[in-house]
Structures are given as structure tokens and as C-alpha cells.
Amino acid sequence: MEKLPAGQNAIVAVMSYSGYDIEDALILNKSSLDRGFGRCIVYKKQVVAMKRYPNQTCDKIKGPLINIDTKKPKPEHEVLDMDGIVGVGAIVENKQILVNKYTPSSTTMTLAEQQSFAASTGGSVNVFAEPEDKETPLVYRNPVPACIEKVMLTSNHEDMFIVKLLTRQTRRPEIGDKFSSRHGQKGVCGLIVQQEDMPFNDLGMCPDIIMNPHGYPSRMTIGKLIELLGGKAGVLEGKFHYGTAFGGDKIVDLSKVLIDKGFNYLGKDILTSGLTGEPLQSYIFFGPIFYQKLKHMVQDKMHARARGPRSALTRQPTEGRSKDGGLRLGEMERDCLIGYGASMLILERLMISSDQFQVDVCNQCGLFGYNGW
Secondary structure, eight states, X not given: OOSSOSEEEEEEEESOOTTTTOTTOEEEEHHHHHTTTTOXXXXXXXXXEEOBOTTSOBOEEOOOOBOTTTOSBOGGGTTBOTTSBBOTTOEEOTTOEEEOEEEESOSSSOHHHHHHHHHHTTOOOOSSSOOOEEEOOEEOOOSSOEEEEEEEEEEOXXXXXXXXXXXXXXXXOOTTOEEEETTOOEEXXXXXXXXXXXXXXXXOOOOSEEEOTTXXXXXXXXXXXXXXXXXXXXXXXXXXXXXXXXXXXXXHHHHHHHHHXXXXXXXXXXOBOTTTOSBOSSOEEEEEEEEEEOSOOHHHHOOOOSSOOBOTTTOOBOOSTTTTOOXXXXXXXXXXXXXXXOHHHHXXXXXXXXXXXXXXXXXXXXXXXXXXX
16 A cells, blocks of 8 residues: 555644535635646547448448538547547547447348349338448547547457557546545545635644534544554654554654654644734644545536436436436435425426326326327
């Protein structure tokens, strides 16, 4: 863990500040983020397989479509190279095409079979025209642009041609991103505050993170209290300390180091409010704790929709963020709307927004009819 750490040592103030830190939320210092705190790189792999079909056809990759008037490619094809695959180092934006793949329109019937089928049904097939291929491109879907790190052309055990892409994003922490200390005290960022509004101690030191003290009693993460004390003593002394609740350094010894260095023996400091300039009413537990950034980031999870795709079978909205699915309004949300008195909103959400459908009903027999009959 010391050779490959997954986080950074943050100066943490354990206090309630502004109300944006309730329910385990954290307050982050904006200047710390500007200096590089909590920065991470996200890699995502995407794979495109070029399949072969029973009628001897196969998927194709075609070059970008060029606009005849402007002599430039379509906006979604701008990042493609002439081979129809995005180039290494390109910056791709939302809804741009990464691999311009096409699938044959018929994957089971050969051209001769299509002609005989068309003749039997009274239609016709142009022998000389190639059948139209369907567009099945790989599209980049993310509101924030990414960089193409690697492009690999390879094949698998079935001799299927495969294109593998690796995209890279450098992300800085934002509201909603998840962090955790080594003792599993996890929480999302609730507010990012300018450094001048943060409290500071008599050395002029501002915390990187403000954590709510209510997280300690219920979780019983005693080790985290010792970690802060041991971390503070270790920084002042230039040594490693053992900071868990299962033995190792005694609190008395750590307190002695703090006293020798001119600090409070409990690891507490007098802080001055950055908002009023007055000293805070109580001593604040203040020191270094190792914090890790978790992979749960708001950019990967945020989702909203108005009207969108529906399932063919039930006519209800599709499920899940990847399919641009609907947002569920459950019993508890319904209770809130009842309490608010918004009855027409309840009607709209429960009746109209989800699986509303109009049919014609026969006046005589009451069965479903059809308007054209």
C-alpha cells in the first residue's frame, strides 16, 4: 500500500460546518482541488467485433462521410481517420462516432435467395445494386470529452476481426463524488468551499476536508481517531506511527509527542472562522488522515429523461441509465406528492408518463376495435 497508494494524506477538521456535511457528506477545499487533491484518471475499454454471417457476408468498417459542399466530414465523423476508426490522441466529444461500422441488411439470405423471394412475392431486386448496409457504429456516450489512449486491431479464436479502444479522462473531484478513509468512513462531497471561507488554525493552515463528527459514534471507527492522532504526531516527529485500534502505539505516547511539539495533547486546535473572523466556540479535532477517492463518481451516474424509448412488449419506459431509461416514482415519492397536495402531478406520473396508450373501443360489443375497419 505504501508503494501504490490509492489516495492522499488530507488535513481533516472534524466539525460541523454549513450544514452541507450532514449524513456523512464531506466539505472540500477548492484550493486543495486546484493544487491537485483527489485528481484521478479513468480508463474505459470498448470492443467492436466484426462478425461473419451464414450467407458469407460480414460487418464492414467504412471511412468517414464527407459533405460534398464543404469537403469536410459530418460533425459526428470528425474524429475518424480515413480507415473509419478513431485515431490515437484524438479528443472525442459526446455522440461522436469512434468506429464507423456497418452490418449487412440481410444476414441469412444470399443475393440469389433474396431475388427468388422477391420474385415469389411480386417484388423485384436490382441484381447490380449492392444491398443497403445498416449503420451500427460505436458511439462515444459521455457529457465530458475523453482522449483516445490506445487503438488495437486484433482477432479472436474464431478469426473474428476485433477493434479495441482505450479512452482516458482526467477528472477532478466534484459535488457528488465519493471518498473514503482507510477505516471505511465513506461519504460524498456535499460542498466545495473557497479557501478564504474555510476555518484556519493559528499557523494559518486550512483543512482539505471537513468531516462531520456524527460519523464517529454510530460507526465506532475508533481507529480513525487514533489515525489522526498518530498522523499528527508522525508529521511533527518525522516518523511512522501505528494508527489502528488493535495495539501498536499508545495514545499516551502520541499525546506526549504532541505536547513536546507545542500542541494540544488531544490533537485539537483552536480554529478561526473564515466567514466571521472570530475564533470558533469549541476546540476542533484537526490533523492528517489518509483519504481515498472511490470509483463512484457522479459523472458516471447522473441520469434524467423526459420522454424516451419504451419497451415494445409492455409499452413502459426502458430500464437503466445505459438504455436512457425512465426514473421510477415509488410509494414514498407518491406519499410526498400526496402530502404536498399535487394531485394532478400524481395523475400525470402514474397514468400518463409511464404506459399510457390509446385504443378504439367498439360501441356495440365493447371490444377493442380498429379505426380503419
